[in-house]
Amino acid sequence: MHFGTSAPIISVQTLNHYFGEDNLRKQVLFDINLEINAGEIVIMTGPSGSGKTTLLSLMGGLRSAQEGSMKILSQEMCGASKDRLTQLRLNIGYIFQAHNLMTFLTVKENVRMSLELHDEMFNQDMDAKSIEMLEAVGLGDRAEYFPEKLSGGQKQRVAIARALISQPKIVLADEPTAALDKKSGRDVVELMQKLAKERNCTILLVTHDNRILDIADRIINMEDGRLVDAS
Numbered sequence: 001m002h003f004g005t006s007a008p009i010i011s012v013q014t015l016n017h018y019f020g021e022d023n024l025r026k027q028v029l030f031d032i033n034l035e036i037n038a039g040e041i042v043i044m045t046g047p048s049g050s051g052k053t054t055l056l057s058l059m060g061g062l063r064s065a066q067e068g069s070m071k072i073l074s075q076e077m078c079g080a081s082k083d084r085l086t087q088l089r090l091n092i093g094y095i096f097q098a099h100n101l102m103t104f105l106t107v108k109e110n111v112r113m114s115l116e117l118h119d120e121m122f123n124q125d126m127d128a129k130s131i132e133m134l135e136a137v138g139l140g141d142r143a144e145y146f147p148e149k150l151s152g153g154q155k156q157r158v159a160i161a162r163a164l165i166s167q168p169k170i171v172l173a174d175e176p177t178a179a180l181d182k183k184s185g186r187d188v189v190e191l192m193q194k195l196a197k198e199r200n201c202t203i204l205l206v207t208h209d210n211r212i213l214d215i216a217d218r219i220i221n222m223e224d225g226r227l228v229d230a231s
Helices: 050-057 080-090 106-116 126-136 152-164 182-199 210-215
Strands: 010-019 026-036 039-044 066-072 092-094 170-174 202-206 219-221 227-228
Touching: 010 050, 026 050, 026 227, 039 050, 039 210, 050 066, 050 170, 050 202, 080 152, 092 210, 106 126, 106 152, 126 152, 152 182, 182 202, 182 210
Parallel strands: 039 202, 039 219, 092 170, 170 202
Antiparallel strands: 010 026, 010 066, 219 227
16 A cells, blocks of 8 residues: 555554553553644643653654554554664654753764764765754854853754754654743744754644744644644
8 A cells, every 4th residue: 555645754543552560550641643744843732741742752762652553654663673663763853851962062063963873974074964954053153162152042953953964754842942931942943943844844842832832733732641622
């Protein structure tokens, strides 16, 4: 069966997920159904503890889905092996609340690290590519700085550069504006939006930040492990 380009890039059907074992087993995701298409920017909102980050981590191949179906880039991730999860992660860019930059590496080295995971990049000029990506996020002049010399918004822009440099099909962002003031937060998501649209990259962004909801093509809400009134 060939879907061509019209197949959703993320397709989740009747997904259930549990933490713990036996008597301590607790269901955290209930009957999740969701489709996300290439190039879409989807924001997921909902209270703390509602399951947003768990769903994001399953989509990102950080753990294997348990029950139901979760196809990412047409690959089934339910019960996926470690190898399959590792392969999936090479197609995904991650942006977290804490930018997770390596403090002992320069800004350029932090971005370059992402390229070094991809064998096909080794015959290319990774330094030049890293600087070009830093220029795209407005930090070309900060390539040799260490992260401690940057503001919060600048660090998050380095994290965006690192996430997007390897041309991922999907970017997963977990509360990327949480540590930023209003202006920096706005700048960061507008930059993500611009770069994703240029590269036809899909973004799923988890946030509590109502100030940025307007950049989404679609907003979905999660409560108590269930998706509710998706718009």
